[in-house]
Amino acid sequence: MSPFLQVCGLTRRYGGVAALDSLTLDIARGQVTGLIGPNGAGKTTLLNALTGLARPDSGKVLLEGDDVTGLPAHLMAGKGVVRSFQIVRELSSLTVFETLLVAPPGQRGETLLGALFGRRKWWAQERENAGAARALLERVGLLKLADQPSSLLSGGQKKLLEMARALLMRPKLILLDEPGAGVSPPLRLEIVRLVRELKAEGLSFGIVEHDMHLVEEVCDRVHVLAQGRALVSGTFAEATADPRVVSAYLGVAA
Amino acid sequence: MTPPPDPRDHALAVSGLRAGYGRGGDIVCGIDFAQKPESIVAVIGPNGSGKSSFIKTLAGLVPTRAGSVVVTGRDITALSPARRVAAGLAYVPQEANIFATLTIAENLKLATEFLRGRAGVGPEQRARVLDLFPELGQRPRTLAGNLSGGQRQMLAFACALLANPEVLLLDEPSAGLSPRIVGETMEAVVRVREAGVTVLLVEQNVAAALGIADEVVVLVAGRLSLRASAADIRQADLAGLFFGKAA
Amino acid sequence: MVLQLLLNGIVTGLLLALPALALTLVFGILRFANFAVGAMLTLGAYAAYTANVLLGWPLPLAAACAAASVALAALLAETLVFERLRTRGSITLLVASMGVSLVIENFCRFTFGNAARSFDLAVARPMRWNGLRINHEQIITAGVVLVALVLLHLLITASPLGRAMRAVADNAALAAVRGVERRTVARITFALTGALIGLAGVLAGLDRAIDPLMGWNYQTPIFAAAILGGLGSPIGAVAGAILIGVAEEMSALILPVSFRQIVSFGVILLLLLFRANGLFGAKAIRK
Amino acid sequence: MISYLVTVVIFVSIAALVGLALNLQWGLAGLVNFGVAGFVALGAYTLAITAPHVGWFAGLALAAAVCAVVSMLLSLLTIRLEENYLAIVTIGFAEVVRILLLNLGDLTGGALGIADIPRPFAGLTPAGWGDGAILAFALTLVVVVFAFSEALVRSPFGRVLRAVRDDATVAAALGKPVLALRVRAFAVGGAIMGMAGALHAFFLTYIDPSQFTPIITAYAFMAVIAGGRGSNLGLVLGAGSIMLILEATRFLKDVIPGIDGVQLSALRLGMIGVGIVLLLIMRPEGFVAEPHRRLADFFPPESEKA
Amino acid sequence: AEIPIGMVLPFSGATGPYGPDMKKAAEMVVKKVNDAGGLLGGRPLKLFIEDSETNPTVGVTGTKKLLEVNKVELVGGFWGSPIALAAKPIILAADKVQMVSCAANAVTEGDTKGLVFRFQAKSTSWGPAGAKVMEKIGAKTAVVLAQQNPFVVAMIEPFKAEFAKLGGKVTEVVMYNPDQPSYRSEVEKAFGGEPDAVFCLSLLTDFVSIAKEAYRGGFKSKIVALSIGADAEGKFLQAVGPEVANGIYHLQPAPPLESASYKKFVKEMGAPAGTVFLFAGNAHDQICATALAMEHAKSSDAKTWAKSVFEVCNPPGEEVDDVVKGLELIRAGKKIKFVGAGATCDFDAKGTRSTARSSSR
Numbered sequence A: 001m002s003p004f005l006q007v008c009g010l011t012r013r014y015g016g017v018a019a020l021d022s023l024t025l026d027i028a029r030g031q032v033t034g035l036i037g038p039n040g041a042g043k044t045t046l047l048n049a050l051t052g053l054a055r056p057d058s059g060k061v062l063l064e065g066d067d068v069t070g071l072p073a074h075l076m077a078g079k080g081v082v083r084s085f086q087i088v089r090e091l092s093s094l095t096v097f098e099t100l101l102v103a104p105p106g107q108r109g110e111t112l113l114g115a116l117f118g119r120r121k122w123w124a125q126e127r128e129n130a131g132a133a134r135a136l137l138e139r140v141g142l143l144k145l146a147d148q149p150s151s152l153l154s155g156g157q158k159k160l161l162e163m164a165r166a167l168l169m170r171p172k173l174i175l176l177d178e179p180g181a182g183v184s185p186p187l188r189l190e191i192v193r194l195v196r197e198l199k200a201e202g203l204s205f206g207i208v209e210h211d212m213h214l215v216e217e218v219c220d221r222v223h224v225l226a227q228g229r230a231l232v233s234g235t236f237a238e239a240t241a242d243p244r245v246v247s248a249y250l251g252v253a254a
Numbered sequence B: 001m002t003p004p005p006d007p008r009d010h011a012l013a014v015s016g017l018r019a020g021y022g023r024g025g026d027i028v029c030g031i032d033f034a035q036k037p038e039s040i041v042a043v044i045g046p047n048g049s050g051k052s053s054f055i056k057t058l059a060g061l062v063p064t065r066a067g068s069v070v071v072t073g074r075d076i077t078a079l080s081p082a083r084r085v086a087a088g089l090a091y092v093p094q095e096a097n098i099f100a101t102l103t104i105a106e107n108l109k110l111a112t113e114f115l116r117g118r119a120g121v122g123p124e125q126r127a128r129v130l131d132l133f134p135e136l137g138q139r140p141r142t143l144a145g146n147l148s149g150g151q152r153q154m155l156a157f158a159c160a161l162l163a164n165p166e167v168l169l170l171d172e173p174s175a176g177l178s179p180r181i182v183g184e185t186m187e188a189v190v191r192v193r194e195a196g197v198t199v200l201l202v203e204q205n206v207a208a209a210l211g212i213a214d215e216v217v218v219l220v221a222g223r224l225s226l227r228a229s230a231a232d233i234r235q236a237d238l239a240g241l242f243f244g245k246a247a
Numbered sequence C: 001m002v003l004q005l006l007l008n009g010i011v012t013g014l015l016l017a018l019p020a021l022a023l024t025l026v027f028g029i030l031r032f033a034n035f036a037v038g039a040m041l042t043l044g045a046y047a048a049y050t051a052n053v054l055l056g057w058p059l060p061l062a063a064a065c066a067a068a069s070v071a072l073a074a075l076l077a078e079t080l081v082f083e084r085l086r087t088r089g090s091i092t093l094l095v096a097s098m099g100v101s102l103v104i105e106n107f108c109r110f111t112f113g114n115a116a117r118s119f120d121l122a123v124a125r126p127m128r129w130n131g132l133r134i135n136h137e138q139i140i141t142a143g144v145v146l147v148a149l150v151l152l153h154l155l156i157t158a159s160p161l162g163r164a165m166r167a168v169a170d171n172a173a174l175a176a177v178r179g180v181e182r183r184t185v186a187r188i189t190f191a192l193t194g195a196l197i198g199l200a201g202v203l204a205g206l207d208r209a210i211d212p213l214m215g216w217n218y219q220t221p222i223f224a225a226a227i228l229g230g231l232g233s234p235i236g237a238v239a240g241a242i243l244i245g246v247a248e249e250m251s252a253l254i255l256p257v258s259f260r261q262i263v264s265f266g267v268i269l270l271l272l273l274f275r276a277n278g279l280f281g282a283k284a285i286r287k
Numbered sequence D: 001m002i003s004y005l006v007t008v009v010i011f012v013s014i015a016a017l018v019g020l021a022l023n024l025q026w027g028l029a030g031l032v033n034f035g036v037a038g039f040v041a042l043g044a045y046t047l048a049i050t051a052p053h054v055g056w057f058a059g060l061a062l063a064a065a066v067c068a069v070v071s072m073l074l075s076l077l078t079i080r081l082e083e084n085y086l087a088i089v090t091i092g093f094a095e096v097v098r099i100l101l102l103n104l105g106d107l108t109g110g111a112l113g114i115a116d117i118p119r120p121f122a123g124l125t126p127a128g129w130g131d132g133a134i135l136a137f138a139l140t141l142v143v144v145v146f147a148f149s150e151a152l153v154r155s156p157f158g159r160v161l162r163a164v165r166d167d168a169t170v171a172a173a174l175g176k177p178v179l180a181l182r183v184r185a186f187a188v189g190g191a192i193m194g195m196a197g198a199l200h201a202f203f204l205t206y207i208d209p210s211q212f213t214p215i216i217t218a219y220a221f222m223a224v225i226a227g228g229r230g231s232n233l234g235l236v237l238g239a240g241s242i243m244l245i246l247e248a249t250r251f252l253k254d255v256i257p258g259i260d261g262v263q264l265s266a267l268r269l270g271m272i273g274v275g276i277v278l279l280l281i282m283r284p285e286g287f288v289a290e291p292h293r294r295l296a297d298f299f300p301p302e303s304e305k306a
Numbered sequence E: 001a002e003i004p005i006g007m008v009l010p011f012s013g014a015t016g017p018y019g020p021d022m023k024k025a026a027e028m029v030v031k032k033v034n035d036a037g038g039l040l041g042g043r044p045l046k047l048f049i050e051d052s053e054t055n056p057t058v059g060v061t062g063t064k065k066l067l068e069v070n071k072v073e074l075v076g077g078f079w080g081s082p083i084a085l086a087a088k089p090i091i092l093a094a095d096k097v098q099m100v101s102c103a104a105n106a107v108t109e110g111d112t113k114g115l116v117f118r119f120q121a122k123s124t125s126w127g128p129a130g131a132k133v134m135e136k137i138g139a140k141t142a143v144v145l146a147q148q149n150p151f152v153v154a155m156i157e158p159f160k161a162e163f164a165k166l167g168g169k170v171t172e173v174v175m176y177n178p179d180q181p182s183y184r185s186e187v188e189k190a191f192g193g194e195p196d197a198v199f200c201l202s203l204l205t206d207f208v209s210i211a212k213e214a215y216r217g218g219f220k221s222k223i224v225a226l227s228i229g230a231d232a233e234g235k236f237l238q239a240v241g242p243e244v245a246n247g248i249y250h251l252q253p254a255p256p257l258e259s260a261s262y263k264k265f266v267k268e269m270g271a272p273a274g275t276v277f278l279f280a281g282n283a284h285d286q287i288c289a290t291a292l293a294m295e296h297a298k299s300s301d302a303k304t305w306a307k308s309v310f311e312v313c314n315p316p317g318e319e320v321d322d323v324v325k326g327l328e329l330i331r332a333g334k335k336i337k338f339v340g341a342g343a344t345c346d347f348d349a350k351g352t353r354s355t356a357r358s359s360s361r
Ligand SMILES: Nc1ncnc2c1ncn2[C@@H]1O[C@H](COP(=O)(O)OP(=O)(O)OP(=O)(O)O)[C@@H](O)[C@H]1O
Pocket: A014, A015, A017, A018, A019, A037, A038, A039, A040, A041, A042, A043, A044, A045, A046, A086, B146, B147, B148, B149, B150, B151, B176, C286
């Protein structure tokens, strides 16, 4: 299968630290790719570089063959690459429901003239989006909190909201940064189910996660990162069998 | 229900605790709980059930509406968060648990500077704590806000340990940590307990928590719905625990 | 001529430096721009005037009195007003400080009237050195500012109190569970800034006339200086103040003097275009 | 008495217009603008300079357009600045406007200002009704701008601006063109401030630089905060209460005996300060909270369906 | 019933120092008139005062309040042309009388309906007066250092013209904006070229800063200043001390300090002889003229008594400087000519006082 997204020799330094050190890897179309590795390996930095939030010092990012290196964030999102944040960043004055309504792309009501003169049109869109938002809220168990300001959610709830927000952006590739951290075990299963369903619909995933069960359940392939480089790539079983991975990442065999 | 605990036998004794935010309803709805000294208790429960709110109330960050909190025989219910430190309480929050605009070294210094009369750990123990997370020692002048998610967790945990507490409250210490570090953190918790500290731990990583806890309490909708030894819980059906009928 | 202008610029800048330091301190710790600095400066000048002229104390003693009174006023403003609005966002606090500013300014007007006043100190002719004119007052000003800067810088970067201040600024709840009481830190900060502004008021009173609006006239340059230097950075505040002073005075070489405030605006804009956080502003921190 | 109240209402209208504009820029989009006075002055002077040549309506439109363009340029230069830095740049902008007005005498009349500014409908209103006409004009303007902002606030445009305000990085990651959104919000706000300036000029028929002091900016912020950031209705109430404090203190001072003029004046201004602080302390949420789109707007609860 | 009259005076802002004495002077006249039995057969005057805060917008609301709530027949005071100009249309629309003590010519230009009276010398006439002082102190070159304000700006050209006629040369005009923290650049620029004299057109607060700065800078040029800036009713000396104040020439147009009516006024104000009460004198004269005109017109209706202002102030007639005496004479049917404390109050058809004199000290 042709790679959906290719990362070639990507480097990003912060002071003396090379968060990404000519990293090369790819994310396949229609698959779930796991990105795992020790703390500080550069996983989040990679996601930042892929979504326009960190400008790489060198190297290339190719999306379906197009060079998208260093494109600003909103254009990357426009190309269908969306992400969730590891340290949750909620839109604090929006309600949970509104947070989800903001997400869908191409809203007519988001332009000045559209908002003023196209009320009928954007209202129709809004209804449609509301339906999708509601369904998703129900799945992640936040429906009852729909009209709460999102800043008042618990840590895990914010995580779920963050993922739901990303899902509503009708992405092609969705990059999740530790979706399972802080989420209760039953809802983690729900995440697994959700990812599988969406994958069946043709979405591609890149998932950063430390919960090995979750990774094992959903990932077709994994890349193990360490010190800004790809250490091992392969299936979950292959990767976790590698002694280097065991010592650097898993510790005593899990 | 259990008879009201005798505070003197317990490191941490909570009775009839009610708490909530602003003008909203109670989030913590009447919790009676007591913990033996030098034990580890894990609090688990669904998202939004009030686990963080519970330990924030213990730390004094959420106003107590009713009930009392006693730490090592001292009633701290009316104290401000800063004064609770003197009673030997240390707390690691779930989010925003480090000072992002201070350097790593400053974060560590601050951990022991304002203990209000208590002494922090000795130099030997200090070195032990820092050995636990070698990454923290490598770039002391880095701003903590630029650390990776896992590195932040390490820093936060280290800071709490340096305060040499009697009772340690941990909110999801393993979130975001790699499996190896989770293992090491959990070992560290066990060692801390052996050094005489009482640990109350909120975890979503149930497996890791069960691995070290003596007892587990399940919190659902602001109430303790179950309390059992870790061994018993290992057999139980989690989904059942979280969403209704006790096992 | 050029050198003299440079010197004048530095003097003007140094006069702005103390209140800019105070502004930057409050901002760095409590995260809001205190609009009452101008009015507090006026209060400082009047407090010193009262001690010096009405009570006949020597000027250094009067300056101490000014520092103490403004510190007290700042403390009062903090406990009565700002503390109650702490959770309501920086701009609400800013607006509240406008209200406080009105109260302080008019307290001075009520008590002392509108007429311009001066300290009981003869204005001296300048010392001359290589064609440059230097005053005693200018030397005093420079000394006071430098000492204040060094002390403040050490306090903030190297003392436990400074760390506690910055911790509160960063995350007050976390600071609380580490044993740092926000309210205490806030009060100390305010008292400290009050003392600084009080001194600044004395220096300003030496430089010009004392009237109820004197602080208001310093307001914009003070803000400009603090921001130019990077809010929250003491060295930045002083550097920003001197830069503003020098830029304005030197601009007289090429522009009519009535346009000189435009020059300082231009300098700010230019600098911020390239350094969005000012000269010494905090490095960007990812969330 | 009526005519005095009319004057007060017109000043409330001007303040409300400025407040509405600020609410778009700051309340909604999170862009602090401390140069409000500068934009109002720019609007007033544009009108005063052009209206004698092109008529009041074209002058009004020009005032709005000039301010929109200037705020667009300013925002393009400064918009990536953090809140407090933006604040000072905008303060500086207002200073620059004031200095230019004062020193470009050929165009602006310098310190003497511009007199005899034509009023709308001046020829049509019977003598003595001039204030009535300008009152109607002011109220119409407020209603139109109010409806306009209200439509924006409640639209997805308003919502995405709030998202930008809360966290620009997240908004960008959500695919929203943050820069363009901010520039637009700033420009629209600028245009409204220009119109407020024009109204001011219409009403006074004489303008000079000393009318556009930073106090205008301060009052605008007070109105927005007192009324509830993000809420237009609250803001009009806020503007009204600020003006109430300002004017009511006039009467209060008429009945206080035994102190001299300066002290009376100081007392009055001090009371205004106290009033503002009390307003902030006692009205924690502002008068009216920001409107939110609720789930029930799309999915009415069962009871209502029946 | 009482006859309400009003004044808009500055008590705060940059011109704040001038308000209190104006108020005092006005109240003094009102008291005198009322003690003497009031006007029009026993009606007392009632004076309302509003603060302009040195801001035209505030001045307008204040004026509106006076007109509509207090129903005044006269709105007087008005230190500062912008405030007077902003209030003018409103007062004219209400057909009431406006009396101003500001100097910009624009106030009495345009259609005034014969209701606007200016009690201050046209500021243009201060210019030549300044040039004469320059000549007297032997200055050949001069620099003008002036605040951007309408009152002052109008003096510059006439000064230059007159100074040139007298053989002097203005080497530079330095304009500055009010409300600055310091005026160092300005002083450096004006005095740096070492002219024989500097003509300082400033108000009190900025002039105090400038004078101090010039002294401290060690500059030797002589300083000629407007008495209103340099003295503001005697407060300058108090603010800068004798060393700095020494050797500064104060330009005083009318009132001539020697005039009997002015001396009497100073005494009534309870001030030491020689105090310069320029604007307070204007305020005094405004109320006097109003009272006299009302009595003369036998009406408190503004449109009617406005015409009488010319009758009681312009020659011919018996010269009077005391309002009570004036009232008596009018009641006795005599023609009078009121001589004010601020100046001899003659008005041309536009309501402009037509004399200005100068002196220096
Ligand atoms: N803005 C920054 N400034 C300085 N250092 C940074 C910055 N961002 C990241 N780093 C450093 O780069 C390295 C990689 O960080 P990154 O966040 O990508 O790690 P990660 O793989 O996501 O780790 P974790 O699993 O703990 O979240 C870390 O050492 C981190 O401290």
